[in-house]
Ligand SMILES: O=C(O)CCC(=O)C(=O)O
């Protein structure tokens with residue numbers, strides 16, 4: 001027995017047999033590894049959570065909010081240098097932009113007026129509607145989304161259209177158009193009479209239904225002057241509230257460095273020069289229904305259109 005004890009290696013410091021000490025330090029390492037694993041999993045989960053939260057809150061990363069949905073803005077104007085886009089078109093002095101930029105105001109159209117206008121849009125769009133998420137109604141041309149196509153509302157419904165819209169509706173529409181035109185003229189230092197309404201000027205209704213045709217793909221970055229040709233000044237009148245009526249669907253000016261967002265709010269008018277100084281897009285609508293009108297102006301009288309009339 002004495003011989004056996006003598007041959008078992010013993011640690012000089014702890015007096016424990018070496019084999020027992022090796023076992024103890026292995027167990028120690030194992031538990032350290034386990035804790036590292038737990039710490040790694042927890043921090044990955046936290047990081048993943050933060051990233052997806054950031055994505056949900058803001059797809060673009062860095063963005064500045066130009067107009068928050070909860071504030072009622074008197075007037076906000078941000079000047080930006082004009083692009084060269086206007087040089088390749090015939091210039092109309094006193095109208096063609098020399099000063100460019102963007103403005104937002106909640107003080108031109110009341111929320112009550114916005115609601116009345118939204119009802120016009122609802123009534124008209126209830127006669128049709130796209131199979132995809134984006135429907136339009138153009139009271140000037142009569143274009144209305146139906147399924148995967150468009151119909152001419154006035155041709156399709158004939159005299160029956162008088163049962164859908166009233167002269168009062170059209171009066172309100174004209175009045176709103178006139179006030180927005182004056183607001184734009186004032187902000188850019190031009191005469192309101194040198195601007196003409198142009199096409200397309202239309203109501204839009206957007207929900208989260210998947211796109212069925214390219215007409216439903218409203219979210220692509222674009223320049224209005226390129227997309228629509230005749231536009232010099234674009235305005236948007238929002239008819240529903242971001243976070244209350246729909247989620248997603250914010251308007252984004254795509255500036256290098258930091259994007260600028262406009263959060264829709266019923267009665268909010270957002271306007272801007274239509275060249276590439278104002279590249280923009282609309283975020284995908286995630287839930288609910290978003291109503292707006294795009295009202296556009298040109299400086300070229302040849303591209304002007306009249307106010308819609310109830311025929
Ligand atoms: O509805 C919006 O906020 C923007 C629509 C738009 O960009 C357009 O009609 O060209």
Ligand SMILES: [Fe+2]
Pocket residue numbers: 222223224280
């Ligand atoms: Fe646009």
